[in-house]
Amino acid sequence: MPREVAAGLVAARIADVSPTFVDDEYRVSGVRKVGVVRIAGHDVWIRPKTPVRRLFAMLGYARAGSAIWEDEDFGFAADEDLVPALAHAFERQASRALAGGALRGYVTRDDALPLVRGRWRIGDQLTRRGGQPLPVEVSFDDYVGDIEENQLVLSAATRLLRLPGVPADVVGRLRRVVRVLDGVTLIPVGAPVPVVRSDRRNVRYSAVLPLASLVLSGASVEQRAGSLVGAGFLVDMWSVFEDFVTAALREAFRPYGGELVAQYSSTLDVEGAVKIAPDLVWLVDGEVRACIDVKYKVEKHGQYPNADLYQMAAYCRRFGLDAGHLVYAEGQEPEGGAQILNGPSIRRHALRIDAAPHVLSEQIGDLSQLIARPLRVLA
Incomplete structure (x- = not known):
């Protein structure tokens, strides 16, 4: 090119x-x-x-x-x-x-007319017209296509x-x-x-x-x-995939109670200087019970980026979780997990976004069940 x-x-x-x-x-x-x-x-x-x-x-x-x-x-x-x-x-x-x-509807308009129509704006009449009676400053509803x-x-x-x-x-x-x-x-x-x-x-x-x-x-x-x-x-x-997974998981988590919150804002350090915002957290009575990060694609061919693991391990440590979840659009990489030394287990999941809608819906349902069932809290 x-x-x-x-x-x-x-x-x-x-x-x-x-x-x-x-x-x-x-x-x-x-x-x-x-x-x-x-x-x-x-x-x-x-x-x-x-x-x-x-x-x-x-x-x-x-x-x-x-x-x-x-x-x-x-x-x-x-x-x-x-x-x-x-x-x-x-x-x-x-x-x-x-x-x-074309659809028509009522729109409120402000105008200066030679007659009173709708509501007379007395304040504007005094400031704009200097006490002159005409034209009249009015507001009225007009039935228009605009x-x-x-x-x-x-x-x-x-x-x-x-x-x-x-x-x-x-x-x-x-x-x-x-x-x-x-x-x-x-x-x-x-x-x-x-x-x-x-x-x-x-x-x-x-x-x-x-x-x-x-x-x-x-x-x-x-x-x-x-x-x-x-x-x-x-x-x-990446935005389409992240927004879809957020909306679909939020719906799938309803039977388990609590609330699935996107871009949950928190801090990593004691002083509050290191800001973090996991893609999704499952909140139950104000407590983070699960943490999920959504990634559209794997940057390195054939393996998941280490940075994703570091990030999720930090989230789990911050919220006291034993496990964290990374959700990817399915590529060549298999699902699996990584057990962090002296730390949490990081689970990796792949969604088949080229699958039929009912298949993708089943995947989302299975994923929500896998994450929430061990921690199930009824609404």
């Missing part, structure tokens, strides 16, 4: 790139994201080893605690890349949501139209979505993404809103002045 592309991959922290002894040939390692990005005029595709349909299943579970994106309903093909699959699923659900026209639900859908459709790799037929249908939402406000790039709860009023948008949120969640990449990196959409696989 061209040197500019290699430099862009490093600058955007997408992967580690090192030159070889052959011109325009590089060794790429430590890939942290999947998707597509335009760098120096070239489209760079990064395909996940996990099938796209499984990737979306994990994303959906992590975001909603359930399989909100089913293959049959959303059309995630087994051999599609991430961006085409996302664009296809979003357009399909957006078209369904807008089949009866509501957060439509803003999310329009902004996501517009963002997808700028991405490389969106199929031509999907582009045409996305443009129809944009036309239907003419007059709706776009959410600026970098602005906070509104969190819209599903209710009876917006139930027909319930499938498209999580997809729109994913498109706008910050995983997308926009052109920056003077940068080699242009538009794209990238997802951190």
Whole structure:
């Protein structure tokens, strides 16, 4: 690949790139994201080893605690890349949501009008108008289409139209979505993404809103002045895996009582200067009963990193635990354990993230049982 592309991959922290002894040939390692990005005029595709349909299943579970994106309903093909699959699923659900026209709702507006409408803002009238009777400073509820639900859908459709790799037929249908939402406000790039709860009023948008949120969640990449990196959409696989395991284990631990807490903040030393934050701890009556760290991939080929063992051993020592648990996405490494000299036992577990949903669910259930059963506390 061209040197500019290699430099862009490093600058955007997408992967580690090192030159070889052959011109325009590089060794790429430590890939942290999947998707597509335009760098120096070239489209760079990064395909996940996990099938796209499984990737979306994990994303959906992590975001909603359930399989909100089913293959049959959303059309995630087994051999599609991430961006085409996302664009296809979003357009399909957006078209369904807008089949009866754009949703409308009440929005509170502040305005200066020649007549009183809604609530008269007397304080603003005095400070802005100097006692003049007209125009009148008022607040009122307006029944319009420029509501957060439509803003999310329009902004996501517009963002997808700028991405490389969106199929031509999907582009045409996305443009129809944009036309239907003419007059709706776009959410600026970098602005906070509104969190819209599903209710009876917006139930027909319930499938498209999580997809729109994913498109706008910050995983997308926009052109920056003077940068080699242009538009794209990238997802951190480690984050997807960690979020999924957290949500799935939290559900699996419910029968055992207590609470599964993510990123539990504590300190390692007496002075409180060395901060620690295990990925997951099982709290029962305020006491840490189990500690779990989630790792998407093994950095060293054929073996688990010693650093993971050191880290978990420190956690166990801090919380007085006899055992700690490391959860990896399944690779070439076998499950097993390590008994630390004069210390805890470190158990290593591998989840088959390319397996069917019911198989993965069974693995999560077995893992929670293995961890919690010896320490079972009923709610």
